[in-house]
Amino acid sequence: MEKQTSRRSFLKVSSISGGGMLLGFSWLASLKPSEVMGAAGTAPEWVELTGFIKIMADNQIKILSPNPEFGQNVMTSLPMLIAEELEVDWKKIQVEMGDYDTPRFKSQFTGGSQSIRSAWMPLRKAGATARMMLLQAAANLWHLPVAELTASNGSVMHKATNKTITYGQLAEAAAKLPVPANPVLKKASELNLVGQSQKNVEGAKIVAGKSLFTMDYQVDGMLVAMAIRPPAFGMQLKSYDATEAKKMPGIKDVFDIEVYKKGYERAGFDTRTFNHLIVVVGNSTWEVLNARKKVVAQWESIVETKETVNNFGRKKEETIPAGLESSDKHMQQMLALQGQKAKVLRKDGDPEAAFAAAKKVIEKTYSAPFLPHNTMEPISCFAHITDEKAFFVAPIQIPDMMKQNIVANLDVPADKIEMKLARMGGGFGRRAYGHYIIEAGLISKKMKAPVKLIYTREDDMTNGVYRPAYIVTYKAALDANNNITAIHIKGGGIPEHAVHENRFPAGAFDNYLAEGWELPSNITIGAFRAPRSNFIASAEQSFLDELAQTIGKDPIDFRIELLKKAKASPVGKNNDYNADRYIGVLELLKEKSKWTATPKGKHRGVAAYFCHNSYVAHVVDVSMKNGLPQIDNVVSVLDCGIVVNPDAAKNMVEGAVIDGIGNCLFGGLKFDKGVVLQQNLNQYRMIRMREAPKKIDVHFVQNSIDPTGLGEPPFPPIFAALANAMYKATGKRFYHQPFINELNKKA
Amino acid sequence: MAKMNLKVNHKTYTVDVDPATPLLWVLRDHLHLVGTKFGCAVGACGACTIHLNGNAMKSCQLPVSAAAAQEITTIEGLSEHGDHPVQKAWLDIDVAQCGYCQTGQIMAAAALLKQKPNPTDADIDNYMSGNICRCGTYIRIREAIKTAAKTSKK
Ligand code: FES
Ligand code: FES
Numbered sequence: 001m002e003k004q005t006s007r008r009s010f011l012k013v014s015s016i017s018g019g020g021m022l023l024g025f026s027w028l029a030s031l032k033p034s035e036v037m038g039a040a041g042t043a044p045e046w047v048e049l050t051g052f053i054k055i056m057a058d059n060q061i062k063i064l065s066p067n068p069e070f071g072q073n074v075m076t077s078l079p080m081l082i083a084e085e086l087e088v089d090w091k092k093i094q095v096e097m098g099d100y101d102t103p104r105f106k107s108q109f110t111g112g113s114q115s116i117r118s119a120w121m122p123l124r125k126a127g128a129t130a131r132m133m134l135l136q137a138a139a140n141l142w143h144l145p146v147a148e149l150t151a152s153n154g155s156v157m158h159k160a161t162n163k164t165i166t167y168g169q170l171a172e173a174a175a176k177l178p179v180p181a182n183p184v185l186k187k188a189s190e191l192n193l194v195g196q197s198q199k200n201v202e203g204a205k206i207v208a209g210k211s212l213f214t215m216d217y218q219v220d221g222m223l224v225a226m227a228i229r230p231p232a233f234g235m236q237l238k239s240y241d242a243t244e245a246k247k248m249p250g251i252k253d254v255f256d257i258e259v260y261k262k263g264y265e266r267a268g269f270d271t272r273t274f275n276h277l278i279v280v281v282g283n284s285t286w287e288v289l290n291a292r293k294k295v296v297a298q299w300e301s302i303v304e305t306k307e308t309v310n311n312f313g314r315k316k317e318e319t320i321p322a323g324l325e326s327s328d329k330h331m332q333q334m335l336a337l338q339g340q341k342a343k344v345l346r347k348d349g350d351p352e353a354a355f356a357a358a359k360k361v362i363e364k365t366y367s368a369p370f371l372p373h374n375t376m377e378p379i380s381c382f383a384h385i386t387d388e389k390a391f392f393v394a395p396i397q398i399p400d401m402m403k404q405n406i407v408a409n410l411d412v413p414a415d416k417i418e419m420k421l422a423r424m425g426g427g428f429g430r431r432a433y434g435h436y437i438i439e440a441g442l443i444s445k446k447m448k449a450p451v452k453l454i455y456t457r458e459d460d461m462t463n464g465v466y467r468p469a470y471i472v473t474y475k476a477a478l479d480a481n482n483n484i485t486a487i488h489i490k491g492g493g494i495p496e497h498a499v500h501e502n503r504f505p506a507g508a509f510d511n512y513l514a515e516g517w518e519l520p521s522n523i524t525i526g527a528f529r530a531p532r533s534n535f536i537a538s539a540e541q542s543f544l545d546e547l548a549q550t551i552g553k554d555p556i557d558f559r560i561e562l563l564k565k566a567k568a569s570p571v572g573k574n575n576d577y578n579a580d581r582y583i584g585v586l587e588l589l590k591e592k593s594k595w596t597a598t599p600k601g602k603h604r605g606v607a608a609y610f611c612h613n614s615y616v617a618h619v620v621d622v623s624m625k626n627g628l629p630q631i632d633n634v635v636s637v638l639d640c641g642i643v644v645n646p647d648a649a650k651n652m653v654e655g656a657v658i659d660g661i662g663n664c665l666f667g668g669l670k671f672d673k674g675v676v677l678q679q680n681l682n683q684y685r686m687i688r689m690r691e692a693p694k695k696i697d698v699h700f701v702q703n704s705i706d707p708t709g710l711g712e713p714p715f716p717p718i719f720a721a722l723a724n725a726m727y728k729a730t731g732k733r734f735y736h737q738p739f740i741n742e743l744n745k746k747a
Numbered sequence: 748m749a750k751m752n753l754k755v756n757h758k759t760y761t762v763d764v765d766p767a768t769p770l771l772w773v774l775r776d777h778l779h780l781v782g783t784k785f786g787c788a789v790g791a792c793g794a795c796t797i798h799l800n801g802n803a804m805k806s807c808q809l810p811v812s813a814a815a816a817q818e819i820t821t822i823e824g825l826s827e828h829g830d831h832p833v834q835k836a837w838l839d840i841d842v843a844q845c846g847y848c849q850t851g852q853i854m855a856a857a858a859l860l861k862q863k864p865n866p867t868d869a870d871i872d873n874y875m876s877g878n879i880c881r882c883g884t885y886i887r888i889r890e891a892i893k894t895a896a897k898t899s900k901k
Contacts, residue, residue, distance in 0.1 A: 070845055071843075071844035071845030071846065071882045072844070073844070199838065199841050200841055200843055202843075202846065203837075203838050203841060203843060204829055204838060206843045206846035206849050206850075207822075207829055207834040207837045207838060207843070207849060207850070207853060208782070208822065208823070208829035208834065209780075209781070209782020209783070209821070209822030209823050209850040210782070211781045211782075212846065213784075213847060215781075215784070215785060216775075216781035218776075218779060218781070224776070249748070249765070284764075284772065284776045284777070285772045285775070285776050285785075286764070286765060286768040286769070286772045286776070287765075290765075374881060375845075375847075375881060376784075376786055376792070376794065376845060376847040376848050376879070376880070376881040376882070377784070377786075377845070377847045378785070378786070423845070423846065424845060425784075425845050425846070425847030425848075426845045426847060426881050426882060427845075428881075456788060457786065457787045457788060457789070647841060648841065651841065651844060651884065651887065652844070654883060654884070654886050654887070655844055655882045655883035655884060656883070657883070658883030658885060658886075659881075659882070659883045662883070680787055680788075680789050680791065681786070681787040681789065681791035681792050681879065682787070682789045682790070682791040686879050686881070687883070687885075688875075688876040688877075688878075688879060688885075689871070689872050689875045689876050689878075689880075689885040689888065689889065690872040690873065690876045692883070692885035692886060693886065694868075695886070696886055
């Protein structure tokens with residue numbers, strides 16, 4: 001039966017010139033013949049162990065990857081953890097993306113650099129559990145004590161008698177055995193797959209242009225939908241006329257939807273969207289694009305509202321102010337609020353007295369604008385809602401967070417939700433907010449048809465969940481001998497501040513004050529690669545550089561000195577870092593970058609940061625060319641514990657470095673009266689190859705600490721490393737992002 | 748609407764579409780060749796790069812009528828088994844992160860190497876700067892192009 005399905009699909013794919021064919025993800029086409037036929041020409045039987053592993057009688061082994069993939073390569077590194085303990089030949093493993101099924105996988109969370117950290121034990125346990133069941137099955141079959149058997153390479157062996165049997169032959173019996181409660185994991189010294197670079201399991205499909213992404217998903221009879229949203233934040237739909245649009249070729253319908261129902265209590269990842277949208281549905285993208293222009297809509301101002309958001313049980317009232325906001329005004333507001341009282345977040349000693357007694361005060365203010373995620377693949381979602389089920393193909397970082405939202409707003413029972421987790425064309429935090437799943441669902445429901453909702457780049461950029469705009473002032477009090485006697489950090493933002501009061505340099509100063517304030521906004525914001533850290537690190541690490549320079553110390557030695565002090569006699573409680581590991585990356589960076597030997601004609605900057613459980617330090621070498629920094633070399637040192645897939649980890653670090661350089665040099669979304677001013681990539685500058693570093697040299701601290709995150713930690717410290725290097729090159733400090741504005745001022 | 752013949756990857760297709768439709772959408776929506784990606788539709792990102800008579804082109808900027816009867820190559824036709832030297836180099840260096848930009852990058856790189864089999868670093872940077880990689884794989888793309896240049900010569 002399955003064979004026939006497959007054959008039919010294959011034929012359909014070949015007859016590409018005929019219209020109306022099925023072209024979903026290429027899972028059917030990619031199956032090997034044996035997989036669909038089974039050994040004896042019968043339907044194949046995959047035997048499942050632990051929910052993550054499928055084994056066939058002919059010893060084909062498949063591992064399901066639980067976490068959504070958006071380029072951080074978890075689809076390779078997570079299955080590696082299972083394979084490590086299962087004892088199989090990685091080269092023979094097939095990896096398959098798991099569907100949304102969080103009860104089965106326990107966790108399907110892509111975000112916060114947590115994939116590897118939180119999967120490290122559970123996935124290894126899954127592999128070890130299966131291995132123990134297979135061993136037990138062999139022991140039962142051979143009537144031998146299990147202790148005499150070994151598992152390796154997808155087989156169980158009894159060395160004394162030279163007996164061997166494949167997992168495939170054991171799988172069925174193994175599946176019937178009780179699941180061991182305490183699977184025995186390999187010792188760190190026994191790990192032989194973890195730590196060995198393995199290629200991206202989807203590499204071949206990516207370079208061949210196979211259908212992998214939501215944007216690519218197509219089925220028979222599928223309609224294309226796009227929405228029309230208010231032209232500005234602070235506006236909402238008043239009325240519209242779709243008469244002309246409906247007459248356009250290929251158009252099926254034009255209607256309006258309310259995304260969240262009135263009174264729906266949003267959870268943490270249910271971003272406040274433009275809630276009332278006009279939707280245009282038709283046969284093809286181009287037809288919908290053209291018809292969308294013919295809709296005549298009237299917009300009106302919103303009024304201030306208050307909404308309760310339920311953030312994992314913690315309810316918070318959110319004010320959504322009325323009004324049309326502008327970037328220039330934001331800056332004035334932020335500067336004004338810096339001069340007013342703010343909430344005290346942490347206070348050690350008597351900072352007021354120390355500042356009053358200071359011989360010298362160094363005070364610097366830093367700011368950064370809103371940032372769009374600009375994932376390479378614009379937002380899209382496929383939905384097909386029928387009476388039987390609600391089927392989605394969705395690019396979503398945390399699918400389970402969408403469950404209650406789908407249930408409430410699409411009136412679908414939770415057990416009827418089916419979701420394929422498509423490979424995502426980038427995430428960076430944007431795809432933690434799945435409002436587009438609800439939008440697509442509502443459209444499919446109304447059309448009673450399969451629908452793919454597409455955001456154009458303009459839709460994507462103007463309906464973002466942006467990185468907030470931030471400001472912070474760092475102040476240091478110095479005595480007559482240039483000793484730092486107090487530190488004061490005061491930060492704010494729209495609509496949140498970025499001050500992490502317990503992070504370094506907290507703990508290193510006897511007198512310390514951290515304060516924060518927040519200004520509500522109607523512009524939607526959300527997580528963006530290393531939220532808050534991505535700004536505060538840039539300010540903190542630039543300030544420490546300036547401080548070191550003022551008191552005549554080497555910037556790395558200065559940091560190490562502070563860390564040693566914080567370790568020896570920590571000030572205050574809750575200091576959120578491990579001084580030894582922090583010092584460790586700085587020491588290794590000194591060595592690897594040959595810190596004291598700046599190459600001729602180059603200018604060096606350094607910065608370090610700890611966030612998302614990992615420690616990172618960078619050295620950047622620049623030379624100025626045509627008013628822009630040419631980045632000749634970056635040396636990056638990380639301590640993220642055991643590195644599972646080193647080459648892929650390096651790739652991620654390189655990417656974070658380039659992303660950071662791009663954002664601090666060029667990034668910044670501007671608003672004028674609520675309107676996003678840069679609406680596409682021809683108006684918004686993103687880093688391109690010619691601005692990328694010539695070389696990035698990545699080093700990991702070697703240790704056997706359980707692995708921690710990697711996607712975010714290298715990102716925050718690169719901003720300041722570059723700013724500090726540019727200071728050396730130009731004699732000018734860079735306080736306000738994007739730095740290109742400051743560079744242009746000089747020219 | 749107009750009937751047109753398109754020659755894509757050495758096959759001829761007849762499509763009946765608005766002649767102003769960008770080739771990008773005809774490839775994706777009508778021919779189901781989804782390897783050519785949509786990134787911006789304004790010619791700024793290169794995700795939609797194809798070859799028109801052997802030259803790299805942004806298919807979002809090309810009305811289908813202008814492409815009729817010309818030789819169009821998409822990533823699906825760059826090689827039969829995904830084993831063009833550029834594709835092989837991409838796998839060798841394990842370039843991709845999310846992968847979304849990479850088919851456009853590969854098409855651009857293949858066109859560059861056809862023009863300049865031994866590109867300098869500056870040649871690569873200049874030619875490839877029409878293609879954005881949001882994930883920041885530029886260093887690996889450079890390396891893969893150099894690898895492909897070497898293997899193509901052998
Ligand atoms: S989609 Fe054509 S250049 Fe971006
Ligand atoms: S690999 Fe993600 S955009 Fe290039």
